[in-house]
Amino acid sequence: MEERNQTSTGFFLLGLFPSTKTGLLLFLLVVFIFLIAFLGNSTMILLIWMDHHLHTPMYFLLSQLSLMDLMYICSTVPKMAVNFLSGDNSISLVACGFQSFCFLLINGVEALLLTSMAYDRYVAICHPLHYPILMNKRMCLLMIAGSWVSSSINSIFHTVYSLCLPYCKSRIINHFFCDIPAMLPLACIDTWAYEYTVLFSTILFLFVPFLGITASYGRVLYVIFHMRSSQGKKKAFTTCSTHLTVVTFYYAPFVYTYLRPPSLRSPEEDKNLAVFYTILTPMFNPIIYSLRNKEVLGALQRVFGKFLSQKE
Numbered sequence: 001m002e003e004r005n006q007t008s009t010g011f012f013l014l015g016l017f018p019s020t021k022t023g024l025l026l027f028l029l030v031v032f033i034f035l036i037a038f039l040g041n042s043t044m045i046l047l048i049w050m051d052h053h054l055h056t057p058m059y060f061l062l063s064q065l066s067l068m069d070l071m072y073i074c075s076t077v078p079k080m081a082v083n084f085l086s087g088d089n090s091i092s093l094v095a096c097g098f099q100s101f102c103f104l105l106i107n108g109v110e111a112l113l114l115t116s117m118a119y120d121r122y123v124a125i126c127h128p129l130h131y132p133i134l135m136n137k138r139m140c141l142l143m144i145a146g147s148w149v150s151s152s153i154n155s156i157f158h159t160v161y162s163l164c165l166p167y168c169k170s171r172i173i174n175h176f177f178c179d180i181p182a183m184l185p186l187a188c189i190d191t192w193a194y195e196y197t198v199l200f201s202t203i204l205f206l207f208v209p210f211l212g213i214t215a216s217y218g219r220v221l222y223v224i225f226h227m228r229s230s231q232g233k234k235k236a237f238t239t240c241s242t243h244l245t246v247v248t249f250y251y252a253p254f255v256y257t258y259l260r261p262p263s264l265r266s267p268e269e270d271k272n273l274a275v276f277y278t279i280l281t282p283m284f285n286p287i288i289y290s291l292r293n294k295e296v297l298g299a300l301q302r303v304f305g306k307f308l309s310q311k312e
Contacts, residue, residue, distance in 0.1 A: 108151025
């Protein structure tokens with residue numbers, strides 16, 4: 001087995017669940033969560049596309065966030081399910097590279113999208129008269145394009161470099177997808193210099209946007225608490241608290257996982273935390289934005305009402 005691992009051109013994923021009845025129940029739970037996340041995010045994208053009341057920068061950015069969540073679960077859960085059901089935990093080099101690229105791409109784009117959404121709320125609440133100018137369609141498209149391009153460059157670099165490393169210690173990755181930090185211990189060369197580039201990318205694409213979000217909402221909350229209109233204050237606070245909830249769900253496990261020193265990290269803990277931001281968060285996001293947003297609920301009623309009237 002060890003010889004096969006060393007000469008193979010692919011890897012073996014240990015997976016998430018043991019091959020027991022308990023593991024099967026947990027697997028079925030993940031599949032159920034996957035279906036909810038897939039349905040919820042797909043519905044959010046279609047709803048924003050179909051209802052003209054939601055054709056605003058804020059909801060356009062939200063549709064991109066839902067797209068990121070769809071990519072998250074579709075790039076990890078299906079392969080994990082196939083491996084668990086078949087009992088074959090192998091993954092080809094190409095598939096491993098694809099997972100690594102998608103994971104890094106989604107991380108970067110989502111972090112920058114959350115920053116753009118924070119800026120959108122900052123302008124809408126702190127500079128409402130200038131909102132049509134500062135957050136027009138062109139600016140919104142530039143934010144989206146900038147997020148995709150910058151994150152793509154970062155993802156390509158790390159994916160290509162990690163796949164070019166010589167892996168001679170083992171081919172068994174203690175994870176349920178090809179996460180680069182979980183692959184580095186398998187390399188037969190010292191990767192300390194490259195680990196610093198991973199830390200730099202983490203700071204650039206996670207910590208810096210987090211500082212921007214914190215600064216934006218610090219100012220937004222200050223303005224909200226000094227509003228005279230109680231109705232306007234309530235609406236603004238609900239919108240901001242919803243977004244801050246999503247930001248917390250996204251950043252908390254990432255910061256804890258990737259900004260800790262390697263000596264304090266454990267593969268099992270990293271794998272369990274990955275479940276949170278690759279599976280649970282994509283399910284929570286559409287639920288949070290739909291249940292706490294009257295405009296989304298209103299759009300849902302209009303779209304389904306139109307669909308039912310056409311069916312009759």
